[in-house]
Amino acid sequence: MGSARHDSDRSSDRPDDRLPRGSHGLPPEFVVHSQRDRLFAGMARVMARRGYAATTVDEIASESGVSRKALYTHFSGKEDVLLQAHRAIVEQIATGAGSAASEQDDWHAALRALFDWGLELFAREPALANLSLIEVAAATPASRRLQRETLGRIRTLIEQATVDSDPAVPDVTIDGMLGGMVYVIAKAAEEGDPAELPKLRPKLMAWFMLVFDGPEAAKNELSAST
DSSP: OOOOOOGGGSGGGSOOOOOOSSOOOOOHHHHHHHHHHHHHHHHHHHHHHHOTTTOOHHHHHHHHTOOHHHHHHHOSSHHHHHHHHHHHHHHHHHHHHHHHHHTOSSHHHHHHHHHHHHHHHHHHOHHHHIIIIIIHHHSOHHHHHHHHHHHHHHHHHHHHHTTTOSSOOOHHHHHHHHHHHHHHHHHHHHHSOGGGGGGGHHHHHHHHHHHHTOHHHHHHHHHHTO
16 A cells, blocks of 8 residues: 555644744753654654655654754654654554543443544544554564554453453454454545544444354444444
């Protein structure tokens, strides 16, 4: 799959979140955090337009409103920005969705919460979906390994959400469903309207229920969303 290109990702549409130059009196830890987050967002926007291979360090710095020198203060290079940006996105999803899942009384509600949290995030920031679901899967050997690690973490969340399901689901089935889930979300983010991503939840949920509960439960899940 190529890189997603949406008008909302263009730099001219982004808010001016740059720190003032010179002595601004902000704590060093705030400056570091702000610069890293801006570099993550900047790289995601550039890659959404150009793809990883064509993206340069200078473009990332310019898009982020951060100097090239500051970029190399935080990262060793372009690949390092990509890997750490992906880790930051995954951590945000894991923290938010994991908490939501743990607060639910049954795995159905928990899994709905997982889908809702992740899809809403990618709908708000489609360039992040492109970075984590498309670019990381193909950019470099290290990024591909990182995505496999990521799916392992998400698998743990799925297992947490489905711990009470009966009958038990084979490991290979969960792995296959995770891969399919990534494909479906990435395809929708790239080829469709990112704002529509949350509408995928009933279909994804019905797919899981087809495996865990059978066709009748899946049919009821889809019917409840219409």
